[in-house]
Structure formats: structure tokens, C-alpha cells
Amino acid sequence: MIRHFIYLAIIVLLTALAGWLFWINPARRGLDVQGGLRMTLRAEVEKLSPEEQKLWTPERMRLVIDILNRRIDSLGVIEPTIYQKGDTEIVIELPGFTDEQEARDLLQTTARLEFRYLKDVRTDKNPAGRYDIVLEKEGDDEVVKFRDLRSPEGKLIEPGTPEYQKILESSPLIVTGDDLQRADVVSQSFSPEVLLTFNREGQDKFARASSLYLKEHIAIILDGKIISAPVIQSPNLREPVIQGNFTLKEAARLRDLLNAGALPVSLSLESINRVEAILGAQAWDRIIQAGAIGFVAIAVFMVLYYLLPGIISVIALALYVLFALAIFRATGVTFSLPAIAGIILSIGMAIDANILIFERLKEELRLGRTLLAGLDAAFKRAFPAIFDSNLSTIIICLILYYFGTGPVQGFATTLGIGVAISFFTAIFCTRTFLYTLVGLGVHPSEKLFGLRRQFGQEVGEQLGAAKDRFDFVNKRGLYYAISGAAIVIGLVFWLGLGGLKPGIDFEGGSELVLQKRVATAATPPAPKPAEQPANPQGNPPTQGQNQPAEQPNQPTA
Template identity: 40%
Template sequence: MRSKSYFFLLLVVAMGLIAGFVYTQFPYKYGLDVKGGIRFVYQMDTTKLTPEQRADLPRVRSLVQSILVNRATGSFGVAEPVITPKGDDQFVIELPGFTDMKEAREIIGTSARIEFYHATNVRSRGNTTAPYEERDARSETGEPGVEFVKANDPAGKPIRPGDPEYLTVIRGWKMILSGDDLRDATPQPAGSGYQPLMTFNPKGAQKMEEWSRRNQNTGALIATVLDNKVLSMAALNDNTVLSDNAVITGEFSTAYVRKLTDLLKQGALPVDLIPLSEGVVDPTIGTQALDQMVKAGIISFAVIVLFLLAYYALPGFVALIGLGLYVLFTLTVLKLIGATFSLAAIAGFILSVGMAVDANILVFERFKEEMKAGRSLVAGLELGFKRALSAIIDSNACTILTSLVLVAIGTGPVKGFATTLIIGVLISFFTAVTVTRSLLIFLVSSGIASNPKLYAVERNWFGEKFEKTANEKPLRILRKSKLWFAISLLTIVVGLPFVFSGGLKGNVEFRGGYETELAMTGSNKTQAQIEADLD
């Protein structure tokens, strides 16, 4: 027993040190309501939809919203993006903690429709009389691009993306396949960097094979186009038949390749998005309010500390060590997975702290009962943890099941709250059952805390009257079940009129409404003065 307790103690210490080190290596990611972020408003360009898509516009809007959520969580790593439909064809997109407006615009606003063309009007080995020539137009950041010049233009004026003639050049090509024919996109090592590898579905592979066989040994140019911008152009190698995959050739930065393949994996938007507005969002709470929340949490924790020490003595002190490790483990895990600390997530974390304390109290109360029945310290601790385990598992399982439903169907802050709560509950179960138990068993078996008085077994401040007379005068709950059912029914009947008279008043997220934006320029007023003016 003693050697086993020493082993668990060393394991707990090692885990605490590792978690402490990892905790210091990752910063917090705060939510839009705490630290602000970026906000976009986009409108779907419904003019290019087919009649079938227009007739099923709600499905198209739902698909667009799902893809936007995937982009925000995948490309940016934002744990709690807020993607809110507005009206019939608009979306409000909020990215908490994100500051790079240009990158966000490029990823959110793109349709991510990739297309492969046969560039028939660009000169190649087998097409020397074509009217245009290609030029590499890679950006300073390493992003690929192609521009054109007219073959008979002595000045060599470049035709760049965004120029009307640039689209004219692309519209003169023959499409080989489109993004609907794409099955997967992955980064492929190439020299010192990576290249995007496109894998096609069977239909796309058949199209590519047929084209490459028709144009074999002609040096025909394949152009890769994303959102009306040519990424690369490459000649079909002699005696080569392409089919189920193709590589976008060139030298690309690793970051660009990963961003591109992530976008393609998340799917192409079925409709173009028109930007209506964009801007940086100031936090609705701010640093001052966050400091107040932290202060309130510290005060609450101090109250819990006083109660555990006063009522449970040594077990309460051990529970505090376990609770401190729980906080460290949970925050470390949340940082590792890139969780966003919004109001809802912080609420979930605080709730899980309460459940961690609750698990310890269940164990300590069972331990007291075993000690009053004449058990030794070691036997009382073992039986206390063993007999409280089922109640702890039941309560945690119910919480996790409910939270899993919120994760599955919730979005934004709701999913953040549920995710934080699940992680917190799982870690609290480990610290309450394993860490606290190992420390108490170690203290008893090592002889450091073998005095029963240290465990405040006789300290009963709540319900001791009922406990002492429980065997002689038990509470006859089931015998008077009709009375308790009647009281419950009466409570419901009295409360129902208030529900229907006032109702459950949903906010703008449930009922919709109007949105007003106010901007101030050149004002030196304080926050208090501004609030007074608004009132």
C-alpha cells in the first residue's frame, strides 16, 4: 500500500509540473465579448443561382453558413466563431481575437471554387500563334499568380487579375473539370516546401484522362484557376496521361499551401459573397470587466477554501490541492486545444469547478459515515471513495450527455460553453477520484496524518438532527407520496399563468430584430459621459 501511494504521489507531482510548464507556453484566446475581434457582413449574390437553387434558397443559405463555420474554425482556429444569418441572404461573421483583416477577408470571402482549364489562347510549344503569353506574377509573400501580355504588344503591358481583359482571357479557355470533381486536397512535400496535391473523384478523373489523351505530346497548357485568378500554368508532359490527381506546380510557401488545401477541403461556396461591411469590433466587456470577473472568481474560491478547511479539516485541505491541480489541468487543456475564453466558456469552466467541489464533498460525507461505523482510517477512505463513486459517475455522465447535445446542435458560444464544461467535468472526475484519493491514502499510510481528529469526523453542522434520528425516526417520503405530488402539482399550476402571460422572451438571436451601428469621430468624452448621453 505504501509503495503504491508513493508512486501515485510522484505521478501527481510529475503531472502538475508538466501541466505547469505547458500552461506557460500558450496564451489565452479571449472571445469577442472580452477582447474584441473582426466583424464582416456579406450578402449572397443570388443573381447567379440556378432556378432550382432560388426555389430552395433556405437550403443554400444553410450550406453557406456551414461552410463559413468550417472555414472560421479550420483556417483560423477560432473555437467560437459567430456566423449569424441576417435577413434572407446576408451573414454577420464575427471572429473573436482575430486581428489580420486581410487574411480573414481572403479566406471568408472567397468562393473556393477551383477549376482546371485548357488555356487555348496562351502560347505554348504546340500553339505558337496564340494571342497571349503568360508571365509569373508571384506576390512578395510567396502567393502564386499569373498575368498575361498580348503577344503583339511591344510595350508588354501586363494584364493583371482584376483587369477586365484578364477575365476575357480566362473565358476563352476550355474547362477540363471544376471543384465539384475534386475529392481531396493535401500538401505534398516538394523540395524544401510543399505543393498542393489535388485528388479527383471518379468523374473528374475520367474527364482529366480523356483530355490528356486528346492532347498528348502537344505541350498543351493546363491552367489552375481559383476565384477568377490563375494560380499556375503548366504544360502537359509528353507521353503522360493524367487521371485521378494533379499537382499545382511551382514554389509555394508552406503557409499558403496549407491555407489553400484547407479551403478546398472545406468545400466551395455554392454562391459568391458580396462584402457589405467590415471592421474591428471593440469588446463588449473589456479588460476592466474581465478583471472584475477574475476578482469575483478569486473571492468565490476563497469562500470555498474557508468552508472546506473549517468543515472538513485535513480532507478539505487535500481537496484544495486537488482543486488547484484541477484548475491548472483544465486551463492547460483548454489552451492546448485553442479554446476561446468567452463569457459562455468562462461560465462553463466556473460551473465545472463547482462540480469538482461537489465530488469531493460526496466522498468526504461517505468517509464520515464509514468512520462513524467504526472503520479504520484506511478502510474508511477506501470505502468512502468506492461507495461515492457511483453517485459521482451518475451526475457527471448526465452533465456530459446534456453537453454533448449542445456540442452537436449548438453553434458559437453555446458550443464553447458545452465544450468547456465537458472538459472540466472529465478532469474534475480525475482530480476528485484519483488525485485526492492518492494524497489522502499517502498521508495515512505514511503515518503523517494517522490521527482521526484531523479528519473532523464528528463535525456536523448541517442536518445532524435528522442524521442522529435517521434509524429511529426516518423521513416517510414514500408513505406520503400523494402529499408531495400534490405540492409539486400546485407549484406548477401556480407558475404556469406567469409563463403564458409574460412568456419566455427570446433575444434577437431567436426572434430577429433591428441592428443599429453608431460611430463617433473626434470625441474626447469619457465612457461615463457617453453612457449618460445615450440614456
Template identity: 35%
Template sequence: MSQGWKWRLGLVSGVAFLGLIFLFPSMLPPGSVPPAFMPQARLSKGLDLQGGLHLELAVQTDKAVENSLSRLGEDVDKALKEERAKVRDVETTPKNVKVVVRGEESASTLRSILEEQFKNVTIENEYDDGDKRVFVLTFTKDWEEEIRQYAIDQGIETIRNRVDQFGVAEPVIVPRGNGEILIQLPGLGTLSADDVSTWFEKTMNDEGVAGSVEAAGTEVTVTFPDESSAETVVDEATRRFTGLVKEQQSLQEDGSMKVTFALATSKRAKALIGQTAQLEFRLVDDSVSVSDALANGPPRGSEILYGKKKIDRATGKEIGQPVPYVISKRVMLTGEVVTNALMSVDTNRAEYYVLMEFDSRGKNIFAELTADSVGKRLAIILDGVVQSAPVIREAIPGGRASISGTFTRNEARDLAIALRSGSLPAPVEVMHEIEVGATLGEDSVEAGRLSIIVGFIIVVIFMAFYYKLSGLIADMALLLNVVIVLGALAALGATLTLPGIAGIVLTVGMAVDANVLIFERVREELRLGRSPYSAIEAGYAKAFSTIMDANITTLIAAAVLYSLGTGPIRGFAVTLGIGILSSMFTAIVGTRGVFEYILSKPGVRRLSI
């Protein structure tokens, strides 16, 4: 009799063991770390299972093109003046840049400049207006498309940098085409200060660490006896809780360590993700009064911008009207030179502000700007709103500046994060948002777990009742199939979602399908008078082609779902595909190995099927 059962059972046992090894980290409690020699990847829960925030954003790529045209107008104007050309006007519109020069010599100079320095710019139109020559400039189609794509790519990178500040594990931030970005932040906004403070108290008590824990609103402050005792507990807390951000850590005079944590809420996340954070430093135009500018229009080269709306912190309502300013259109410095930004507090006035540090280039520009503009006002503008406009008293060579205003603690903190992670190249608009609460996520997990258990039990009972001992063998294969599927998903670092659970439930039903086909073939062979071993061989051989045809068509459907679907649909396709391959493996290789092993024993003359 063939000894093929040895390699078959050995192979199935090895694969099942690997499945358990990869699944082990996912079975550990949150915050626990598996041994170093074991895989570290975990099977994480998706947004619909643990709650969190789902956003669909549209990048306003037209604004990115408009901003690039604005910079083009400034650069062309500067280049013409360097060549001493007679420039009458440079006007930027959302679609093009109009350059007005006087004389053919200046027109020829402009053409040369465009040919040598601006190869991605084309002359859309050119005409005479009296003694002036008007050029209408636009970007080439290819370059405009590059600007739009850069706005999307850079937007994704900037948003990812901001989300990383919240400590969200495995966020989903992907493009969806047509300038849209899909963002899923599992676990965000599901954390409560009470849960965190309770955990700190219990952990510190269990480890014999003296200290105190205070929870207030969305902040938790923990005081440790020393720095060494704080390090371990803090690291474990940030690993354990999604959305728990270590905001500040300071050594006290008595040697104790005070650590302040902030809870990332969905509201804060949406505000931070959607904030363009385009920072500009521009001089205030004091050549005209604000009232004259409002009545007759601002001077050429200036515009009217407004200050931040004042909010009554007690009522949350606006107080008065925003203050208007006449601001020069020339941008002296931008947020590109900011290397670091930190929230700080003015203890004398009890106000929060953001302290910025510039790189070497920004430091030199800022020092030169302040030295040349003593006595003038410098407006600090964020997303088109004047945050402050202090008078420059003296040159500031230190490479630092601050943004002050009526900031709350969270506003100042989030502004610092936005400035550190960089500005968005174009504004974004929230097209669709879903906030899944922690309770709904837990209900989904429980419903998914119950559906798998009930489906598994029903299949096990049916197979054992209808196919007797052979049915129990199929049930064993079904259990191995679930272990292998979950182990494979864990090895891939997959995120388990409700559609993924649906795929597992479907796999539970499909896993016995192959065994049913085989068992019915074996029954037919036994009725024809074949021996048990011959019936097994014939049954598996004759059912093989049917099993392959059925599963290959399902695999093709799963491949189509994966290639055309997004997010949860892809998760369902991956789970279904892995489940099909696993069920074929356990049915064709595993159960046959068990039957051959049983029939290899002396005295076995019949099958319980």
C-alpha cells in the first residue's frame, strides 16, 4: 500500500504550524510583544471593526495651477526688471498670466527670457494695445498635468505626515483618481481619558511605580518618580492605545518626570488634515489708510486681507468684525523654510502661541528682511488670514519667529503639527465622511465572530451526521483551513474588515464543498464493489477536475474583484482567494492523507462514510 500519507500529512502539519506561528502575535493582548524570534506582524482590525474616521477628500488641483501661475508672474516680472525691460503690468488670473511691455525691444527680451528660463510656458496669445505689447502666458498641457499630479502626491505625503503625529496604527491614505484621496484612520476618536487613566493607574500599581494620574477632557497627565520608570510605561501606553499622543515630557525640580498625553479626536483630525497651512510673511502697506483702501481699492501691488475672527471662549460665538489690513502682494518668506514648530504659552498673558525655527536660508532672509524694514509692520499670514502684524523694532538674526493670536491649546498644538509636516500644495474639500464609534465597531466584531462560530458549528454537525467519521475528518480539515487563512492574512499584515469576515464565513461553507464532491464519488465507487482504498483513489481522481473547475472560476472572480475594487472589496477578494487555495489544499492533500493513514492500519476493511 502507498506511503503517500506520510508526505501529505507532513506537508499539511507544516503549513498549519506556520499558520499558528504567524497567527500567534495577533492572539496576544494589545500592547504585548511576541518573542524576537517570532514574526511581529499582526492581523489588525479595520475601521468597521474597531471604529474610527473615514474621509474622502477632493484636492482642488485648479488652485494648485493658479498658485503656480501666480509664482510664474512674479518670476517673469523679476526676470524682466533684471534685464531692464519696460514692464507696464503683470496680471495673474486663474487661467493665465498677462504681461504688458512697451516697445519691441522689451517684447523681444520677454520672448528670449521665456525661451531660456521658462521652457514649460507657452505664449497663448499676443497682441498690440496702443503702444504696448500684451502677452498671455500659460503652462504647457504636460506641465499643467504634472502640477496637478504633484498636488495630489504631495497632498498624500503631507497628510500622512500629519496623521503620523496622532499615532494611528496602519492608516489608509491612498489616491482614488480624479484628484480624490481616501483616508481611513482605524481606532481614532474611540479612546476616552478615563480608560487611559485607569490603565495607567493599574499598570503603575502592578509594577510598583509610585506616581499620580490626572485626566481632564482630552488630556491625561502622569507624574512618575523618575525618568527611567516613565520610559517603559510611556512606550507601552503609546503602543497599546491608538490616538494617544505624547505631547510634553518635562523633568521636575524634585527629580520626578511629568508626561502630558493628548487624545486625538475625530474633530481635531479633520481640522488638521484639511488645513492648508500655507504660511506667508508679507509687509503691511502703510502708504494708504485702511479706510481709503476699502473705499477706493488698494494700491497697485497690494490687497486687502482680514485678521482672524475673534471667538468668545465662553459662548463660542464671534465677537465683532475681523480687522482689515492693506497687505503687499509680494511674499517675503513662506513656510517652506520652517524646520520646526512648537506650541508654547505666554504665562504673562495666558495665551498660546507657536514658535517657529527657520533653516539657514530662511534665517538669512528673515534677518535681512527685519534689518531693512525696521519701523514697518510685518504681517504673518496663514491660509489668507492675517494672524498678527507686529511692528519690527530691530533686526532679528536668530532665525526664529512666533505666531500669536487667540489660539486655544489644541489650535496652537495642531498648527505646530501642520507647520512641521508642511503645507498642502492645494486646498482640499471633504466630499464624504463617516465616523464609526467604538461601540458599533465592537458590535460588528461580535456579529462577525458569532456568524463564523454558528456557520462552523452547523457545517460540523451536518458533515458528522451525514458522512459519519469521514465527516469528522472533513471538519478537522475545515478547522485547519480557518487557521491557515488567518495565519496567511496575519503574515501579509492584512487588515481584517467586515467584508473580510464575510469572506471567511463564505470560505467555511466552500471548504467542505470539495469534500462533499469527493465523498459522493467515493460512495459511488463503494457501491460498485471497490475496496475502500481503491474507492478513495478513484473518488479523489474523478472529483479532482470538478473541484479545480469550480475553484478556478471563483479565483478568477476574486482576481477581478481585487483588480477593480478598492478598500473593503479588495479585502473580501484577498480573503476569498486565500480561503479557496487553502480549502483545496486541505481537502485534496490533507483529508486524503488522513484516509490513507487510516486504511494503512491492519484490519481496516470498511469506510465510515
């Protein structure tokens, strides 16, 4: 029995660890509980070439959603929701995330990576080049510009201008992000860098280019913007490094963008707003109160019906709740409504395991076995049923998590983890507590173990006495007919009421957005501007030249 006292010490240590994890990790609530960001992006299919528009299919939109899902994972957002609305719009919900600018930068960026040889940039190897590279700081960014050496004033060519784009388009393409296998953040110098690993074809392309364009400039282009224009220093280079005076956060964002893959179409931001919680703080408190009331109700039933084993089951159930909440908090599980449903369902399964064990134990004790022999038989015979039911549930959870998204994954996560923990508390904790009773010299008795309590005993006796009335084998034709009639009636009602009714996320529908007008204090009218002479050039006056921003008789957007 010393072994069980050791197990008891392990449970105490695990309880202390779980309590510490629960205390130091705050709960993460879902969009429906705590609010967050909601974005609507639109795929700009009209900007694709006519050939690309012909090839645009619903599968391409699903590819866009997959890429956005991978990018959202890098934000650390748990249980996001992303779905298509209409033909070209995508709605993204990020629970607990409030940085609008970071969300825009990560999700709107197309991430088209190109390496090009700047054939018109002057170097010692190419003295006839027309342009020189100029690096200028604009805020925290370093911008690559070109200086036209053939213009008398040394004209600067800015990014985004037609001339700038012409220089890039005329530069020979070396390799693209299509050949990229992986991007990693490294620190080979004083600032973080992004190391690129290409596939075999991409490595061969870059090796040839590095030998051919040795000591000349190449451009590393992301979404049409040069992020770096280094000089190739060594031939046969196969794993280039992107240097751009990045911060660690910027380098990590670039790595995540490249690893997620390039979007096949540019995305415009249709709307972005912060979403208030569907459930306020008061509703969240009510959920906690409802959970506490349910726990107390289960505890009262178990104690009244099973007595001493019931008290042990309540302790095991309390440990289950503590262990589960500690793991959920430590791993960052988001407490959304589907996730909370998974937790509640797993609590029910946790108490089911104890009931199987206790019912089997009572049967063994009624046969006159000792407490030790009864426990051995009860756990041996109840274990297969508990293991099979928990394993089948976990398998379903894995399938739901793999094929599902957002809320479905949240439900699968909490249910799967909860079932695994309930198996531990039912088999390990409950078993340890009961065998500890044996070590303490507790003997089975009707008062301690509720041996006279048998739920539904009278009904069972009546059914047993009337078993001849339910001769299913000899009267199987009758019961086949009853079963078949019940199935037909169910099908008629099901089909008559329209069958399954998919929700808006499966079938689509209409969306109605209501906005509340907030009354503001009236502002005093502006003083009447003084008259001024007509504009001598005949140009219309601009705002700020005694011209109101909006004419009263003109429509505004």
C-alpha cells in the first residue's frame, strides 16, 4: 500500500502545480466573449490579367483562405474565424487581437518575392549603367531609390512611379518565391536577417546568377518594392540572406509571410472594426455561476447516492476541473462558446467514468467480496468501457480539429483535452483515493458505500417479471414492423420539414449591419468668409481658399 501513498503525494504535487499555472495564466476569451477585430478583405480579381481572370476559380479563393489561415497562425491568435462571403470577399475575425495596423500589414501583403539583376545600375563591372542606388531613411524604413546619372540635376526616381516600375520590369528575373522552401530568421550580423532556402531548381538558378552577376547589384523585391539591393560578393551562392536593418519583429514578420506563401491576388481592405463582445461581463459571470451550480448539483447527487465513494468522486471531479482549466490557460486555449461547450461535455464524461466504477464496485461488495477484491474487480471490468469510450471521443476530436476551422477546432480542443484529463482523474486519482482507504483500514459497509441504493431497482424488477411480454425473438416480425414504422414516421417529418438546414456559414445568406447614431454637441456656425477676387488663372478655388469643403446642394460620398 506504500505505492498508493506515493501516488497520493504525486497527486498533491500535481494539484499544487495546476493551481500555480491557473493563477499565473489569465483566461483567453473568444470574440463572442471578449471582442476583437473583424476584417473584410476583397480579392481584386479585376486587376489580374485577362488570362489570369479566365483561370480564376473557387479553388483559387480557397487557396487564398488557406494562406491567410497560415499567416493568422503567426499572430498567435487562438481560434480565429475566416470564411468567404460572396464571390470575392473574405471575413476574418481575430478574438482578443487589437493591433489593426499589424493585422493589415500581415494579411493584405501579397508577399510576391522576386530576385532581379539590376542591369542598368552602375558598378565597377558595369561602368555604362545609367542609375546609381540611393538609400534614404523614411521613418524606421530604409527606402531604395535610383538616381539618374544622365540627367543634369541627378534626378531621383521614387518607388511607385512609372519610371521606377519600368526599371524593375526591365531587370532580368533570377528566381521567385515559387521556388522557396523555407525562410528562417538568423543573426549573422548585428541585426536580424532572413535566410532563404530554395528547392533544387531555385538553388541552381541562384548559383548560376551569382556567378554570372558577381560584384553587381541584385534587387530583392517584395510586392513590387525593393527591400534590399545587395552586391553579390561570392559566386555559386545557393542560400541568400535578406539584409534590411530589420528589427527582430520585422524579420519574423517577413519570415512568416514568406513561409505562408504568396497570395495569387491582391486584397483590398473593405472594412476593419473592433467588435464588442456578444456576451458582456455580466453574461460571462452567469456562465461561471451556471457551471458552479451544475458542479454542486452533480456533487450533491454523487454524495447522496454513493456516500463515501461519492465524496471521493467529487474530489476527483474538482481535481479534473482544476487540471483542465490550468492546462487550458497555460496552453492559451480561447474560451469561446463552442470551447465552453466542449468543457461542459467533458465534465459529464468525467463523472460517467466514476459512475461505471462505483456501480461495478457496489455489485462486487454485494456479493460479499472484501473492499480490496471489489476494487480490483471493479477497475478491471470498468476499464475497457471507460478506455473505449474516451478513445473514440478523442479520435473524433482529432478528426474535427484536422478538418475544422476556428470554433470547431476550439470545441475539439477543449473536449479532447478534457476527456484525456478525465480519464487520468477517473483511473489514477479515484483509484489512488479508494486504495488509500484500504490502506487506512476502511471496511465495506452498507452505510458507507450505499449498497442498498440502486437506482431504478423497482423498474428493473417489474421488467424482469414481465419479460415474457417482450419476447423479441419469437415475435420479431411485430417488433420489426414497429421499428420500421418509427423510421418511416421520422423520415416523413424530416423531409416534410425541409431536411437539414445549414447555417449561414455553410449556405450563405444576407448580412444586416446596424449602426447606432451618437448625438454630439452642436458646433457654432463658421464665420462668413470675406469676399476675395476671382482666381486669375481661372482655376476653381480649393478647400482652404474660402471655399467650404462640401457644397450644400451637391451629393457627398
